[in-house]
Each structure stands twice: as C-alpha cells, then as structure tokens.
Amino acid sequence: MNAANLRHNREHFNPFAHLPAAEQAMVNNFMVSSSVGLDRHWVTTGKAMPLPRLLKLSGQLLEHGAAAVARR
DSSP states (O other), X not given: OOHHHHHHHHXXXXXXXXXXXXXXXXXXXXXXXXXXXXXXXXXXXXXOSOHHHHHHHHHHHHHHGGGGTOOO
16 A cells, blocks of 8 residues: 555544554554565465455454464
8 A cells, every 4th residue: 555545544544543653654564564465475376265265364364363263
C-alpha cells in the first residue's frame, strides 16, 4: 500500500489512532509486509490453495495472528 492510500484510509478509519505515531507506523508496516509476504508465497508455490481460502486465511492471520489457526 502506498503512502497516499494509507493516509487516505487512515483519515476515514484508523483503529490504531490510540497509539503513538511511531507505533501506528510499525503496525501498518506489519500489516503491509505480512500481506505482501503471504501473497508472494502463494504465487511462488504455484497458488497451491484456492484464492478464497487464501483470503480467509490471510484475514484470520492478520486479525488474530497464528492463534487464529492453532490447534488447541
């Protein structure tokens, strides 16, 4: 996500507004780099899972971390 898109999105909805700016930047970096990494891995593995499953799994991981899919 480029800086202009991020700025636009955060002006309309910022669930991290309670954090200092430096922490918001870290959270945003984590979200972007994680989602790009997941997408890159999906492509380099020949799209080994269907896109709807990738989207669901990515959402779970980004929203709740690995705990979302860990066996309990």
